[in-house]
Amino acid sequence: GDSVTQMEGPVTLSEEACLTINCTYTATGYPSLFWYVQYPGEGLQLLLKATKADDKGSNKGFEATYRKETTSFHLEKGSVQVSDSAVYFCALSVSGGFKTIFGAGTRLFVKA
C-alpha cells in the first residue's frame, strides 16, 4: 500500500545551520507530495507541495524536489532560524484519490 517514511527526530541544529529532513514514499500511480508543518501550539499548515516529477516546491526558504527515480521528497533549508522549530510532516496524495498519507513527523529544534 501507499506509505511515507521520514527520518526520525528529534533533529537539533544551531541557528544558521543547514537542514535536510529525508522523506521517501511508496505509491501506486503518480502522487502529489506535500510538506506540512506544525508550529508549537498551532495547527498543521501546508509548507510546500509538488504535483509531478522534477517539480520543486518552495516556501519560507524551504525547498523540496519531487524525485521519481529515488521516490524521495527531501526537505531542505540552507540556514535555519529559531522560529523554524516545529514538527514537519511529509505526505502524499495519490492522483485521482482523496486520502492523504502522512509520515510520522520529524521534530526540529533550532538553538540560538
Next chain:
Amino acid sequence: GAGVSQSPSNKVTEKGKDVELRCDPISGHTALYWYRQSLGQGLEFLIYFQGNSAPDKSGLPSDRFSAERTGGSVSTLTIQRTQQEDSAVYLCASSLGESSYNEQFFGPGTRLTVL
C-alpha cells in the same frame, strides 16, 4: 475568512462513555477529513467526506467510531463506549475539492483523554 474550527478543544471522559467531536470546515470547502494523531505518531486517516457522503470509511478503527456530515458543512465524529486507547488528538481538515492537488486546511484539533 474563518479557518476550520473544532470543538471542544479538550475533552476528558471516563472509559465507556460516548463522546461527540465537532468540526466546522471553511465555507465553500466540499471535502472534509478526519484524522487521529496519537502521542509521538503521525496522522492516521479516519474518514473523508465529499459533500455529505463518505466514500471510504475503512480508516475508522472500529465500529465504535462513526461520523456524519450534514448540509455539506458541519461534521461530527462520534466515539461510543470510549476506551483508553482512543486517547489522542482528533484533527479535522477541509479542502476545496477531492483533487489530490488540493491543500488541506487543518483545525486546531480536539484533545481527547479517556480515563
